Every structure is written in C-alpha cells, then in structure tokens.
Amino acid sequence: MLEKRSPISVGEAVRRVMNYNIIGQTEYIPINQAYGRYLSEDLIATSDVPHFDRAPYDGFAIRSVDSQMASQINPITFEVIDEIGAGMVTTKKLAAFQAVRIMTGAMMPEGADTVVMLELAKDSKENEKSFMTVKRPFRKGDNVSFTGEDAKEGEVLVKKGAFINPGIQAMLATFGYAEVPVAKKPRIGLFATGTELLDVGDSLVPGKIRNSNSYMIAAQIMRIGGEVVYFGKLLDDFNACYEAIKASLEKVDILLTTGGVSVGDYDYLPAIYEKLGAEVLFNKVGMRPGSVTTVAQLHGKLLFGLSGNPSACYVGFELFVRPIVRGMLFSSQPHLSKEESILEVDFPKANPFMRFVRSYAYIENGQMKVVPSGLDKSNIVMSLAGANSLMILPGGTRGFMKGTKVEVLLLEDHTGSEWPW
Numbered sequence: 064m065l066e067k068r069s070p071i072s073v074g075e076a077v078r079r080v081m082n083y084n085i086i087g088q089t090e091y092i093p094i095n096q097a098y099g100r101y102l103s104e105d106l107i108a109t110s111d112v113p114h115f116d117r118a119p120y121d122g123f124a125i126r127s128v129d130s131q132m133a134s135q136i137n138p139i140t141f142e143v144i145d146e147i148g149a150g151m152v153t154t155k156k157l158a159a160f161q162a163v164r165i166m167t168g169a170m171m172p173e174g175a176d177t178v179v180m181l182e183l184a185k186d187s188k189e190n191e192k193s194f195m196t197v198k199r200p201f202r203k204g205d206n207v208s209f210t211g212e213d214a215k216e217g218e219v220l221v222k223k224g225a226f227i228n229p230g231i232q233a234m235l236a237t238f239g240y241a242e243v244p245v246a247k248k249p250r251i252g253l254f255a256t257g258t259e260l261l262d263v264g265d266s267l268v269p270g271k272i273r274n275s276n277s278y279m280i281a282a283q284i285m286r287i288g289g290e291v292v293y294f295g296k297l298l299d300d301f302n303a304c305y306e307a308i309k310a311s312l313e314k315v316d317i318l319l320t321t322g323g324v325s326v327g328d329y330d331y332l333p334a335i336y337e338k339l340g341a342e343v344l345f346n347k348v349g350m351r352p353g354s355v356t357t358v359a360q361l362h363g364k365l366l367f368g369l370s371g372n373p374s375a376c377y378v379g380f381e382l383f384v385r386p387i388v389r390g391m392l393f394s395s396q397p398h399l400s401k402e403e404s405i406l407e408v409d410f411p412k413a414n415p416f417m418r419f420v421r422s423y424a425y426i427e428n429g430q431m432k433v434v435p436s437g438l439d440k441s442n443i444v445m446s447l448a449g450a451n452s453l454m455i456l457p458g459g460t461r462g463f464m465k466g467t468k469v470e471v472l473l474l475e476d477h478t479g480s481e482w483p484w
C-alpha cells in the first residue's frame with residue numbers, strides 16, 4: 064500500500080529547512096579574485112578618505128582671504144611660490160598673496176583653503192618670478208576635497224554578506240585589503256538519478272533522454288555562489304544509489320539529488336533516506352511544480368531530493384536550496400526578493416496549490432509587468448531559458464485574468480529578501 068504524503072505549505076517547508084541554518088566559513092583570497100564573492104565580514108574604513116585635503120582641480124591653491132577684494136576692475140595678483148602635481152607635497156607654507164600651482168589630486172599646501180581653477184587665473188612672469196591674477200573672490204573651502212569627505216575611519220561601509228561588485232572592489236583596494244575575507248563557497252554535491260539519462264554527447268535512442276538537470280542545477284549553484292561537486296549520474300538501482308550517496312556525504316556541505324523522489328517503483332530516494340537513518344523534514348509541499356521536493360537531514364547535514372522533472376527541480380532549488388546557501392554566504396536576506404507586478408496575459412489554468420510560474424518580468428513605464436516565459440508544465444525545459452522570475456499564483460480553483468496584481472520572485476537579483484512568505 065502506497066504511503067500517503069501530506070503536503071505542507073511552502074512557508075512551513077522553507078522554515079523547516081532554515082532551522083538547519085549552517086554557519087558559513089571565512090577564507091582570505093587575493094583581492095583580484097574577490098569580484099563575485101560574498102564578504103564574510105563588515106567592510107570597515109581603515110582610514111579617512113581622502114586622508115589629506117586635496118585639490119579637485121588643476122589650478123592655484125591660495126588663502127581665500129587674500130582674494131576677497133578681487134573684481135574685474137580690481138584684479139589681485141599672487142606670487143606663485145611652488146608647483147606640485149598629484150603625489151607631490153610642498154614644504155612651503157602660504158603667506159599673504161602667495162599661491163602654489165597645484166594639480167588635481169595633490170595635497171593642499173599649509174595655509175591654503177581654496178583652489179582657483181586654471182581657467183579663472185591669468186599667469187605671468189616677471190624677473191624670473193611667476194605670478195597669477197584673479198578677478199573675483201573665492202570662498203574658503205571652495206574647490207577643496209576635504210579629509211574624510213568620502214569616508215570616515217572606522218565607518219562600516221558595507222555589511223557582511225554583500226555580493227562583491229566592482230564598486231566594492233574599489234573600496235577594498237582603497238582601504239588596503241590585499242587579502243579579502245570572503246565566505247567560503249559551500250560545497251554542494253550533486254547526483255542525477257535515472258536509468259533513462261544519457262550524457263550530453265550521447266546520441267538519442269528510444270526511451271532515453273539527455274541529462275539536462277545536472278547542468279541546470281550546476282549553473283544554479285554557481286549563480287548563488289556555491290561550489291559544484293558533481294558526482295555524476297546514477298542508474299535507478301537501490302544499492303548503487305545508496306552506496307554512492309552514503310560515500311559522497313562526507314565530501315560536501317549539502318547534497319542534492321534530482322529524480323527518484325516520487326512514488327514510482329524506481330523512485331528510491333525515500334527508501335535511501337530511511338536506510339541512511341536520515342530524518343525527513345518533509346516530502347510533499349503544497350505547490351506546483353516541485354510538490355514532490357523532499358528534504359532530509361542526517362547529523363545536521365541537509366539532503367535535498369529535488370524532483371526529476373526539470374521545471375520542478377529548478378523551482379525546488381530556488382525556494383529551498385538557495386536560502387540555505389545564501390545564509391552560508393552570510394546574507395541576512397537569503398531568500399529571493401519579492402516584488403509586486405501586473406500579470407500581462409490571462410492565465411486560465413486552475414490549480415488547487417500555490418503555483419510558481421517561470422516568468423519574464425520587465426519594467427514598462429515605471430511599472431513591473433510579468434508574463435509566463437513558456438509552457439507551464441513541470442516536465443518542460445524550454446520555459447526556463449527566458450525565466451528571470453517566478454510568478455506566485457496563490458492556490459485556488461480559478462485562473463487569473465490579465466491585469467491582476469501578482470507577486471514575483473526575482474531570480475537574478477542579488478539583494479534577496481529576509482522572508483518572502
């Protein structure tokens with residue numbers, strides 16, 4: 064007699080998984096490898112930026128007070144006592160009506176409190192001496208890039224868990240992080256199960272299909288910042304699957320399988336969890352696709368039995384695997400980010416369960432809109448290519464009309480959300 068599975072809600076399923084929040088680990092990597100990784104510590108300013116007052120323009124550093132009486136009819140002339148480019152420092156201190164010719168980025172001379180742009184000064188020479196003349200007053204602090212105006216020493220600039228983007232790379236370099244503390248990539252083991260599976264290079268034969276899930280999941284793992292540990296594909300053979308899965312567990316932080324979790328005669332994952340002594344957290348979720356997604360834990364290590372059906376597998380990964388992995392990458396917003404959107408076509412399919420429709424979301428005239436990215440069946444592969452979101456259609460008996468407000472989960476967004484359920 065077939066065991067009856069009782070579905071739990073998506074939110075409850077995610078909660079059960081997140082109870083096994085695994086603490087991520089830190090490693091230090093050279094800054095030139097840090098792009099695309101996740102900070103494992105807050106990024107703190109190790110100095111003021113800039114750490115000295117500097118010129119933001121090419122021009123002349125002067126004491127503003129000396130320019131106060133300058134006008135078209137009363138030009139004021141300054142003696143130019145030195146010339147400095149970026150990286151150079153003058154030892155001279157400005158006295159009244161003296162100027163230092165200064166280039167963008169150079170440190171302001173002592174006594175100077177403003178910079179006259181080259182375009183606003185007229186230079187001249189007399190008896191081997193250099194002079195420059197202005198015809199308007201300049202205010203104290205005009206054209207000075209002040210110490211600490213960009214960042215103050217000790218300030219927390221970026222929180223741990225942030226995706227290291229090009230801007231963060233610039234910050235890391237600014238503050239001297241030659242080695243960057245990043246989250247170690249969680250090692251995610253992956254098996255595809257199914258006697259029907261061919262390798263990518265194999266020719267098609269009746270009854271068999273090419274294994275596409277492995278490549279899809281591997282890319283999903285990489286997209287969220289994990290490391291793929293691919294163990295290959297397994298035939299639907301209980302002992303072979305059991306031994307392979309058992310042996311792989313110690314090599315990874317998390318183990319994923321695809322296929323073999325439903326109620327078919329060759330769906331061995333439930334029996335394998337039992338023989339391993341793993342505790343099944345759930346084996347049925349009130350959602351489509353991915354209702355058969357099964358998650359088990361063994362000594363605190365999570366085993367995700369994702370569906371074999373490609374779209375169901377994809378959705379199960381994004382809802383359940385993603386947040387655990389992003390948590391290990393120190394994110395405080397590990398779930399997919401959720402936004403409100405307008406459904407742009409009718410979706411007549413009725414459904415008792417919450418449905419996650421692979422969709423394309425786009426902005427038009429400031430409004431997010433969404434359309435399914437293809438056929439909505441869980442065995443479908445092609446709708447995944449154009450999907451940048453999952454439209455959430457609540458369970459109910461009716462379909463949905465064009466113009467309905469719907470929520471979407473964004474697949475390509477780095478920000479994430481704290482809890483979308």
Ligand SMILES: Nc1nc2c(c(=O)[nH]1)N[C@H]1C(S)=C(S)[C@@H](COP(=O)(O)OP(=O)(O)OC[C@H]3O[C@@H](n4cnc5c(N)ncnc54)[C@H](O)[C@@H]3O)O[C@H]1N2
Pocket residue numbers: 255256257259260272273274275276277321322323324325326327330352353354355369370371372373375441442
């Ligand atoms: N009597 C019932 N039958 C099914 C139920 C049910 O509740 N009662 N649930 C259906 C639903 S919903 C889903 S989803 C599937 C889940 O099946 P499994 O997770 O056990 O996966 P398999 O049976 O191994 O394969 C399903 C399907 O996917 C293809 N597949 C498998 N692996 C791959 C791969 N690596 N790449 C591409 N395609 C793959 C496989 O050939 C099958 O067509 O069960 C329903 N049945």
Ligand code: MOO
Pocket residue numbers: 350351352353354355356370372375376441442
């Ligand atoms: O549980 Mo299945 O994934 O809906 O097609």
Ligand SMILES: [Mg+2]
Pocket residue numbers: 322323324325326327330371
């Ligand atoms: Mg099956």
